[in-house]
Amino acid sequence: MIVGGTVTGKIDRKSGIVSFSSMKDPSEALNDWNHNLNKLMGLIKRTTHLINKEEMVSTLFSNKSLSATPSTSTMGPTTAAAPAPMPMEVD
Secondary structure, three states: OOOOOEEEEEEOOOOOOEEEEEEEHHHHHHHHHHHHHHHHHHHHHHHHHHHHHHHHHHHHHHHHHHHHOOOOOOOOOOOOOOOOOOOOOOO
């Protein structure tokens, strides 16, 4: 059956395991590959979103800590407004 091309066989001599699988139709193999690629791109998109979100939160807190420091100017109190917080998407 392996020689005839009906079934594919793989031999792992070190482990002593022989694996058999049926031949896939080329369109089925492409569909499986496409599905796996879509899952991978979804994970990359989610990871990028979380990294950008973390950078925005970090920037927001670093801006708040800078604006919260008291002024040491001898010319009197300053009336500079603190920067407005950046909008964030919350999951």
